[in-house]
Amino acid sequence: MTVSDLGEHALLARILARLPRPGAQILVGPGDDAAVIEPGRNHRLVVTTDALVEDVHFSRAWCRPADIGRKALAVNLSDLAAMGATPRWALLSLAVPGALPVEDVEQLTEGLAALAQVHGVSVAGGNITRSPGGLVVDVTVGGEVASRRWLTRSGGHPGDELWVSGTVGAARAGLEMLVAGDAADASCIARHVRPEARVRLGIVVAKAQAARAAMDLSDGLADAVRKVAVASGCGALVSGEAVPVDPAARRWWERRGVDVLDSAVAGGEDYELLFAVPPRWGGRLRNVRRRVATPLITRIGVLTRDGGLWLERDGHRHSWPEGFEHFRG
């Protein structure tokens, strides 16, 4: 059986089953947005790694090198944001085709470096190697979080409300526009090419203890709701009407006659944050919203005691859609 036959989630399960039990220093091990490590007293190190692979995550036909470098850091910052951690340093590992123009590598570095400066992240080191295939940009980011303040996917309880930041669907719509060669909406395309990681929102939510679980929407809302619910041992009920579909993405899909909600919740790369919040913590969440004006946060549903995953629309309950699967399609 090949990895394409098996699919990403099952492959990941097989990898995790083969890793030894992490040592006592590892407070949060494999399977969350990032790992939390306690290397010494009074220090909590949060680390994550994520790669952008040419012709899987980006095409050089429509991503400028600076945007590729920027995005390779942004997707990692998003993972740290989902843990409520403050990013501090990054390592850059590049596999570069020999025929790539030197200027492209320079601009890629500049794009990454510019975003690093915005967030006070030091590029501490890295590695460069030749690639006989396409360009691979693998970034590791390290940061810190206060003791017992990090957010995992598994912290949710039945009755917790599900809140999502910003809007969903724009990045997928933007990618569809690029593939179709139809630049219908610049904001959607920008969401695909230059995603924003919700660094400040994640930090403020964690510091304020305003959520019990969190995850980023790297693989879409459908995937994030499913993973937070399953990791928390809950079901979920989401109101389709409440999902904040990006207006331009909505217009794009309406024009093409496809189901707006299905496309929006399945679309990856929004890099918004999903939170599980007990109703009685509403005051804390309002404080967060006062301190972080953008993005908005919208209540979309609730974690439930039964294990079912449901999408409510037009007065009916539908099975919650499968998320995006790498290795498929």
Next chain:
Amino acid sequence: MTVSDLGEHALLARILARLPRPGAQILVGPGDDAAVIEPGRNHRLVVTTDALVEDVHFSRAWCRPADIGRKALAVNLSDLAAMGATPRWALLSLAVPGALPVEDVEQLTEGLAALAQVHGVSVAGGNITRSPGGLVVDVTVGGEVASRRWLTRSGGHPGDELWVSGTVGAARAGLEMLVAGDAADASCIARHVRPEARVRLGIVVAKAQAARAAMDLSDGLADAVRKVAVASGCGALVSGEAVPVDPAARRWWERRGVDVLDSAVAGGEDYELLFAVPPRWGGRLRNVRRRVATPLITRIGVLTRDGGLWLERDGHRHSWPEGFEHFRG
């Protein structure tokens, strides 16, 4: 100009020139074997990242998946050893061709996990993505080192003796045997396929303050001597007769009529350690040798005040050979 035209070292210089000055937390930034970070008082975090790329660093024709996973960790452990750091945790980032058998990914994980257990390293997390090209295994390792005890490439002074651990050349000879389809010596092939990182030696040397500079021989002795000398603002004079060429590699090259010393010092992937040691620290080094029986350490030369890099053989001084260059040849 393409990256192949420019070459690895010049490309790296262009990347480094575009990175912002690292923040105060970064005690050793880009350009050494690993970065040293001070995330809080009384903690020194050492991190490095290194990738193995299919058909650049390994061929699936002659590397079993378990060996690929093992080696991807070993090369990172070697970087930490060169800093004198104790490895603690690792992140595994995989880019996997869809057609790869699932069993290969499982065995790769098991190979990495087994070496991680040997060194007490926890696999804390990672990432998996599809690769439209070959397999890419990118590992990040984090560890720790006592305050002011880490070893950099730049710490050497004129008059420091150069010492190298183990033997050199075997990994290159082993790779040549694999390419030639002539399994002339199993130990050389094993050095290429299953390299040992000198983890304990690096830690003991650093703790004993028995060296002023160190680097691992990932890209060969020629490269390491050059980089330590240049980073330390010194020249170097190495005695060809003193270089501990692996005996089986010597026989392989003698049989083929190629220059043994040239091949051995240019050959990469030995993963031995090079140290610069002031002569008056000889007692400390003898203590290290009592505590770490294998590998042996051999004095091969000296750092000099003038900037010249010389190889002495047959009573004559020759220019020190260029090291291995990725993107070339």
